[in-house]
Ligand SMILES: Nc1ncnc2c1ncn2[C@@H]1O[C@H](COP(=O)(O)OP(=O)(O)OP(=O)(O)O)[C@@H](O)[C@H]1O
């Protein structure tokens with residue numbers, strides 16, 4: 001254990017940072033795209049079904065295959081990894097946000113509109129706050145996926161904790177495998193915990 | 208003279224929802240004056256909500272025109288129009304994620320009122336809702352349904368809206384809570400002089416609250432009138448069924464006029480007749496008094512057997528013993544207004560005279576018996592009949 005830290009301590013910090021960096025950007029992009037997309041899809045229910053079906057399909061592609069597919073288009077490194085993980089993160093956020101928004105009480109919306117809210121006010125002050133718990137559940141789910149799968153990004157040269165694991169596998173060194181896996185698990189749990197706190201903060205009282 | 212501009216006017220309005228063949232509302236025209244409490248009533252699907260929501264452009268108008276304050280609603284910006292028209296719906300009209308305070312000042316905030324004015328407004332309105340000020344910081348789920356709807360009602364007044372739309376606002380409340388809210392809205396309406404458009408399918412509610420009742424059926428306008436007009440002159444069986452048997456028979460009793468129950472052949476005698484004639488007539492008709500008329504049939508008074516006996520044969524003519532002091536009723540007067548007067552008189556009847564003082568009939572105590580009988584037993588005997596039928 002201590003030999004692992006002595007040998008790989010500084011490397012561990014760099015790889016963990018890379019893991020966080022790749023995951024955070026992918027997830028951030030996922031949120032930025034999926035949430036507004038769901039809001040727009042609310043207006044076009046029929047198109048919504050198609051889009052959600054496509055997003056589900058993307059999710060069924062094995063992660064390694066998706067990463068490999070990126071190479072001819074974007075080469076190797078962080079960019080293709082982030083694009084692949086971003087595509088993965090879309091689905092849970094998209095579906096949850098869509099369901100959350102659809103489930104907002106129609107009477108509440110009707111009343112808000114009847115009192116004179118603009119469409120934008122309706123989305124920002126009524127729809128999204130009321131759907132917040134469901135949206136956040138989707139984001140938490142995506143976050144865990146993305147952090148776990150970011151490990152595979154090492155396979156196309158994006159770095160991250162996956163480097164330890166892949167090295168460990170090829171060199172038969174279990175301490176490297178654990179040294180990569182345990183921080184990933186801790187990272188995932190910690191993220192979920194922090195997002196849970198954020199969820200409580202963002203969810204309006206009274207619902 | 209400048210013509211008064213109605214608060215709302217429908218001009219030949221029809222509404223066809225997209226992809227629907229039939230119109231939800233067909234060729235409707237009527238006016239709602241300022242200060243009216245207008246109830247839209249009809250069975251489910253009759254188009255009440257559709258019609259009401261065209262006023263604040265929550266629904267578009269397919270054909271015809273809807274005018275608010277004399278201007279076509281299409282000429283207003285819909286968002287702005289809605290901010291100046293109160294809106295209350297049956298359920299969950301409050302924003303669950305906002306405190307009562309935030310809910311109440313929602314519209315003033317949208318209208319960008321200054322902060323200090325907002326605080327005062329919230330306090331003023333919670334008082335109006337007859338709820339304690341401490342409730343301002345609660346969330347809607349922490350209030351009972353009735354309390355929530357009180358907030359819903361006052362919220363619709365928060366920006367001094369003069370016109371308020373309410374869609375079955377008390378439909379989900381128990382009868383006692385509903386009544387207290389009806390009183391609240393009625394007081395506010397009278398006190399503040401608001402115009403209210405109120406959708407309901409409860410005729411009792413409509414008759415209690417409305418100054419104008421609009422009856423709809425299948426998207427068509429069936430009748431417009433005051434509660435009295437609707438109650439006493441229902442346009443057709445549909446309106447009658449909305450009112451209900453019990454209320455109708457009650458109303459019928461309320462509207463029985465003197466002419467409906469009077470006897471039209473009273474025993475009467477001419478002013479110039481002799482007392483001998485009078486005595487014969489009394490014997491023939493087995494009565495102890497006679498009404499006295501002149502040759503134009505104008506009622507002059509009455510004579511009684513007591514006076515006749517006492518003065519006979521000193522006096523010889525009816526006019527000699529005539530008693531001119533006697534109460535009368537008019538044929539168009541309501542029986543209910545004269546009931547006790549007729550009953551309490553120790554005479555057995557009261558003469559009915561028209562506006563020329565002509566004698567047209569009498570109301571006897573006996574004829575009142577029938578009316579009372581029908582009022583008290585009318586419904587019950589009907590009930591008994593049906594239960595007998597069911598027993599078989
Ligand atoms: N959004 C809509 N799209 C299509 N048809 C509609 C829509 N809203 C109402 N309708 C139809 O229009 C007719 C009138 O409906 P409306 O809601 O105005 O009735 P209502 O009198 O308010 O009934 P209720 O007492 O049940 O509320 C009904 O036949 C209804 O099915």
Ligand SMILES: [Mg+2]
Pocket residue numbers: 255256257374406
């Ligand atoms: Mg309705």
